[in-house]
Amino acid sequence: MPTLLYIDTSGNTATIALSANGGLKALRRHHQAQEQAAVINLLIEDLLQECNLQLRDLDALCVCAGPGSYTGLRVGLSTAKGIAFALDKPLMLFNxxxxxxxxxxxxxxxxxxxxxxxxxxxxxxxxxxxxxxxxxxxxxxxxxxxxxxxxxxxxxxxxxxxxxxxxxxxxxIPADYAAGMDSWIAFATARFATGRFDDLAYSEPFYLKAAFTTQSKK
Missing domain, CATH: 3.30.420.40 (ATPase, nucleotide binding domain)
Incomplete structure (x- = not known):
């Protein structure tokens, strides 16, 4: 069974997890949404070190692509796409x-x-x-x-x-909801087995609505 990295930065609580053989190997949560961009790579590195793995050992990357925080979605997906591009790994997006x-x-x-x-x-x-x-x-x-x-x-x-x-x-659902890993791992492992991957070049977050902006008064 595959070794999968999970990234969810869609809400206030960031989740970084690793599964192997269909089960959870390690998990990190970070509860400060404004710090996600600064800590995401550190969390991934810490997770891999705990499991004595390197990025090249991953079989695929799994991302909760939204809906959720615009900034958080961009942080999570861009990180996953960077790893996937660099190491030629498949990507799976989850709603x-x-x-x-x-x-x-x-x-x-x-x-x-x-x-x-x-x-x-x-x-x-x-x-x-x-x-x-x-x-x-x-x-x-x-x-x-x-x-x-x-x-x-x-x-x-x-x-x-x-x-x-x-x-x-x-x-x-708790306001600070963080993805439940047991069901996500089962879903992702099944998807990997059938090769249901997303197009790396054209993958975008599931925003579902346009960004809210204000008109300048100048």
Whole structure:
């Protein structure tokens, strides 16, 4: 089975992990989002030293490519792409909404799951999956009114990091959520076995919405 490096800098907590033979070998978390660019390579180096490995020993790189923090997504993906380019290693991108659905569906069996993460006040990143993790509603950016429409009449398990007006079953995702490694490792190992890699040259973060900018008054 492959040796895989995992990078998730999509939120406030950065996750750097290493798996081999389908199991977790080592893990690092960093809880200061503003320091991710400064520490990511140090965390990777520390992780490899713990496992007595070098970058060339990796079989592939796995990145949580969003949605999430614009800056964090760029930090994580650019780091992974730099390593992959330099060492000719394959790259696999993972959507955070699907990772959450896979993680929590192992704990709460449901026929459908809706993942809704707060993007900004009144705005959400949303996707809907069935129990086999097939996408029923593609990951997208929605305003609260549109999310209400999506949830109406649903009997899905709602996975969200904010309190939404929903009467069905729900699980609250911690505001400082960090990727659960058991389900991610299983997913990534299965993808590697089937050769489902992403195009290194054209891979981009899953922003799902345009960057918010303000117009200069000058």
């Amino acid at each position: 955070k909404l699907e990772l959450i659905a896979r993680e929590f569906n192992t704990q709460h069996t449901a026929s459908q799951l809706v993942v809704a993460l707060k993007a900004r006040l009144g705005e959400y990143f949303v996707a809907r999956y069935d129990a086999a993790h097939t996408v029923l509603t593609e990951p997208q950016h929605l305003f609260e009114a549109d999310l209400d429409t999506l949830l109406q009449g649903q009997e899905a398990l709602l996975l969200s990091d904010t309190d939404l007006p929903y009467t069905g079953p729900r699980v609250m």
